[in-house]
Amino acid sequence: MRIREWDPRSASANEIHSLVETVNAVLAADLPGDPPWRDVQVKDYLAETMPGERRISWIAEDDRVPEGEGEILAHVSILLLGDIGVLEVMVRPDLRRRGLGRELIAVAARRAYLEGFSSIGVEAIGGTPAIAFYESLGFEREYVETRSVLNLETVDWPALTAMANGLGSGYRIEYHPGGPSDVLMEAYARAKAEAQHDEDDLDLTPRSSDPQRLRDSLETLHRRGLKPYIVLAIHEATGAVAGLTEVVVPAQHPERADQYDTIVVREHRGYGIDRAIKARMLFELRGAEPGLGQVQTWNAQHNESMLKVNAELGYESDRDWFEYIADVTQLVQRLESS
Numbered sequence: 001m002r003i004r005e006w007d008p009r010s011a012s013a014n015e016i017h018s019l020v021e022t023v024n025a026v027l028a029a030d031l032p033g034d035p036p037w038r039d040v041q042v043k044d045y046l047a048e049t050m051p052g053e054r055r056i057s058w059i060a061e062d063d064r065v066p067e068g069e070g071e072i073l074a075h076v077s078i079l080l081l082g083d084i085g086v087l088e089v090m091v092r093p094d095l096r097r098r099g100l101g102r103e104l105i106a107v108a109a110r111r112a113y114l115e116g117f118s119s120i121g122v123e124a125i126g127g128t129p130a131i132a133f134y135e136s137l138g139f140e141r142e143y144v145e146t147r148s149v150l151n152l153e154t155v156d157w158p159a160l161t162a163m164a165n166g167l168g169s170g171y172r173i174e175y176h177p178g179g180p181s182d183v184l185m186e187a188y189a190r191a192k193a194e195a196q197h198d199e200d201d202l203d204l205t206p207r208s209s210d211p212q213r214l215r216d217s218l219e220t221l222h223r224r225g226l227k228p229y230i231v232l233a234i235h236e237a238t239g240a241v242a243g244l245t246e247v248v249v250p251a252q253h254p255e256r257a258d259q260y261d262t263i264v265v266r267e268h269r270g271y272g273i274d275r276a277i278k279a280r281m282l283f284e285l286r287g288a289e290p291g292l293g294q295v296q297t298w299n300a301q302h303n304e305s306m307l308k309v310n311a312e313l314g315y316e317s318d319r320d321w322f323e324y325i326a327d328v329t330q331l332v333q334r335l336e337s338s
């Protein structure tokens, strides 16, 4: 087996295709209910990052085949952002438990160490081998969220109509496919900034809350093949963004969308905004994305009001997703001494 640094930008179409096959083998083994990936904008998905962030990748391939001509059997990447490196690793299921995962983490951790990063974070999915894997490497569990999935076929559309219309007076709903217009960006950023204080997770996917970061973030989504849809509640007297909900439809698996942030600004709570914007979003998605079958979302278990609204919409909880963290120096030492 050969492990080498790999730049998706210069990868051949065959390599990208082989990576998609590995992703799909991993999904079939670990998350059999999740839709497989298509070979659409995968290079963009892997190569593009927010300005100021860097993603470094390595692959494992058969060392009897010339570089670049064989299959990608395993992949690791580390996204360097702020003061934390975020790891993602996958090993083809038929090659597991031979030390390959550990070797890939060692390569990525060493680089994070050399680049001066002090901690590494990772998301691990409950009920998959990743939990025992990261715990065996000394990663510590910091945060847990539950994933819930809404199946659009089971949605009670008449009930949703009532929710979409049940908005308190003084507010209106706006739909912004692709992202909010530039004139709204300041107000949108203010609403995002408000929610920043409520979070206690590891910031592995930091929220952008100033107007320029938001523009960059929306542009980065588009470049990665992730199409954003946004529904806003506007407080008519002030023009403020009172609530927002964001869904992204990935070109790599357009059957399953990701619900990103839903925020209702504190002083605007209690007016039915959460229900109304999420219900409206589902109507818009149904029209705009005929191939869409499900929407998935992640919530902290203490976020009871959000969980209640999601249950009313028809979301069903699926499994837990954990954020783990490790100190880079300790991780490198542990991996080198084993």
Ligand SMILES: CC(C)(COP(=O)(O)OP(=O)(O)OC[C@H]1O[C@@H](n2cnc3c(N)ncnc32)[C@H](O)[C@@H]1OP(=O)(O)O)[C@@H](O)C(=O)NCCC(=O)NCCS
Binding pocket: 026, 027, 030, 031, 089, 090, 091, 092, 095, 096, 097, 098, 099, 100, 101, 102, 103, 125, 128, 129, 130, 131, 132, 133, 134, 136
């Ligand atoms: C997690 C993963 C990378 C591990 O890769 P791997 O090559 O099998 O890992 P290693 O062989 O290096 O295992 C190192 C240690 O981790 C622990 N471990 C790994 N898999 C384990 C399992 N299934 N059960 C118990 N312990 C496990 C063991 O302590 C193991 O050491 P040992 O084999 O000497 O007992 C691999 O299972 C994988 O690709 N999972 C999918 C990751 C993912 O992102 N899934 C989401 C869907 S896209």
